[in-house]
Structures are given as C-alpha cells and as structure tokens.
Amino acid sequence: xxxxxxxxxxxxxxxxxxxxxxxxxxxxxxxxxxxxxxxxxxxxxxxxxxxxxxxxxxxxxxxxxxxxxxxxxxxxxxxxxxxxxxxxxxxxxxxxxxxxxxxxxxxxxxxxxxxxxxxxxxxxxxxxxxxxxxxxxxxxxxxxxxxxxxxxxxxxxxxxxxxxxxxxxxxxxxxxxxxxxxxxxxxxxxxxxxxxxxxxxxxxxxxxxxxxxxxxxxxxxxxxxxxxxxxxxxxxxx
Ligand SMILES: Nc1ncnc2c1ncn2[C@@H]1O[C@H](COP(=O)(O)OP(=O)(O)OP(=O)(O)O)[C@@H](O)[C@H]1O
Numbered sequence: 001x002x003x004x005x006x007x008x009x010x011x012x013x014x015x016x017x018x019x020x021x022x023x024x025x026x027x028x029x030x031x032x033x034x035x036x037x038x039x040x041x042x043x044x045x046x047x048x049x050x051x052x053x054x055x056x057x058x059x060x061x062x063x064x065x066x067x068x069x070x071x072x073x074x075x076x077x078x079x080x081x082x083x084x085x086x087x088x089x090x091x092x093x094x095x096x097x098x099x100x101x102x103x104x105x106x107x108x109x110x111x112x113x114x115x116x117x118x119x120x121x122x123x124x125x126x127x128x129x130x131x132x133x134x135x136x137x138x139x140x141x142x143x144x145x146x147x148x149x150x151x152x153x154x155x156x157x158x159x160x161x162x163x164x165x166x167x168x169x170x171x172x173x174x175x176x177x178x179x180x181x182x183x184x185x186x187x188x189x190x191x192x193x194x195x196x197x198x199x200x201x202x203x204x205x206x207x208x209x210x211x212x213x214x215x216x217x218x219x220x221x222x223x224x225x226x227x228x229x230x231x232x233x234x235x236x237x238x
Contacts, residue, residue: 005064006031006162006194007052012061014047021047025061025220027213029196031162034189036205037198039215045198048215049165052196053085054078066162083111086156086164086193090171093152094140100127100151101136107158126154130184146177153184157193164188164195175203182208 007029014022021044029035037045050056052065054073063070066084073081094103104123113119127133130150140148149169156164164185170178182204189195199205205212212223 004031005029006066007196008062008064009051010062012051012058012063014044014051014056015059016047016056020218022215022220023218027220027222029194031194032189032192034186034195034210035197036210036212037196037215038200038205038212041200043215044218044220045215046167048220049167049196049198052163052165053087054081083159084162086153086159086161088149088152088156088164088166088169090168094148094155096140099137099139100132100143103140103151104155104158107155111159122158126157129157129188130154144177145172146174146180149173149177149181150184153181153188157188162194164193166195166197168198168200170199170201170204178204179207 005028007027009025009027012022012025013020014025025048037048039045047056051058051063051070054070058070061071065081068077068081068084094100095106098106101123104126105119108119108122113122123136124133127136130153132147132150132154135143135147135151140151143151152169166185169185170181173181178201185195185197186208197204214221214223
C-alpha cells in the first residue's frame, strides 16, 4: 500500500451481503490520475465505488481513501470522508422539488456553509465551470439529461473534493453530450482532481483513452500493469 496514493487498496474482498463480488483487490491511484473502471453488467464496478465511499463495509484487507483508513473508519467519520469525494451517478439524483440554485445551496448549507455571500459566490463559480450559469432558476425537469448531468457535476465539486467518483455518468446520454461531459471531467482533472469513472461507454473510452481497471470473474485487473491489450469489445458488451 503506497502512502503517496490518494486511493490505495491492498487485498480487499468486496461483498454484497454474503456474496463475494471482487476478491483480493489491490490498487493504487495517485493524486491527479484519471482512471476508468469497466466490466460487464453485475461485475462489481458499483460495488467497488461503494467501498471507496464507505457505503459498503470493509471486512478484510487494507484501504485508504483521501487519507482515511477505511478499516478504522468510525460511522461518525464517514461525512468527513464523503466531503473529500464528489459523487456522480447515472440517474442524476437532483432534488426534483427545487430549482438548480436551491439544489446547490441545499448541499452547501448541509455541509456547514453559513454565509450567504460565500454560498452565492461558490454556486456561481461551479456553474461557470460547467457552463450552466444561465440555468440557475430552472427546475431539474426543465433541463435536458446532459444539462442535468452538468448540474450534478457542479454539485459534486461544490466542496472542492480531492476525488471524483462517477458511476456510469454518461449512461443515459447521446455521444455528443457524453463528449461535452468528458471535456468537463478532463478540465477538472487538469486542475488536479483525481477522477475514477465506471463506464460501459465505448465511445468515451475510444475518444479519451486512459488507465483502465477491469472487473471480470471476481477479480480486478489493471490495463497499465498488463502486457497484453485489453479486449474492450468483449468486456463492454451487454
Ligand atoms: N444491494 C445489493 N444487495 C445484494 N446484491 C447486490 C446489491 N447490489 C449489487 N448486488 C450484486 O452484486 C453484484 C455486483 O453488482 P454491481 O452493481 O457492483 O455491478 P456493476 O458492475 O456496477 O453492474 P452494472 O454495470 O449493472 O452497474 C451483482 O451480482 C449484483 O446483483
């Protein structure tokens, strides 16, 4: 386990209830890396992400994420870990009963921001970053899928997290909109954030190649550690 890594797993078994999903996962991701996580439906991509954000308990092995030792993490420390993580899901999960501004201010207030001016400034900064400043007053249902996903990215970066964990972020989007989102991810990555993207999306893997972790047959393998080319077509088929 490397101390320079922002995500470091050593011999971790990942379970869903009593079913072993991924066995003896060892993994090091350095700060500022951009990494894909691929594998067939049900191969364990989401489960791995859920270990990283402490939704799933760790029973054996060692894991450190953003400086937190997951083996020793107390329930009361989970919110502090999650503040270091920006989470992005395929099914946007915006609050449907309030507009974009209020979706963002809700998160800031829930995470301890108290000064109105600071809240407004931060909302403006993140909306600028995702190119959505003109949509602050829109309700989620008044936005396209791609626009909603941009707001989800804005929400994920509100508290300036070290790591972005994205689970199928382009799953519901057309190729052009996926491209736009990938460009935003790349910009955020260039500003120093570590990004892990679980995906089935061929198009983005081809257009934006990168280090790729593969879930298959209860194991995690790493394209950067193997001599042979990974056969993406086989792994990505539904
Ligand atoms: N809450 C749960 N309870 C029990 N089993 C679960 C739960 N969530 C997932 N599983 C099982 O764990 C295995 C891995 O699921 P996971 O969601 O991690 O896969 P995935 O690679 O992300 O799949 P997909 O591409 O469909 O999102 C599957 O067999 C799934 O049925």
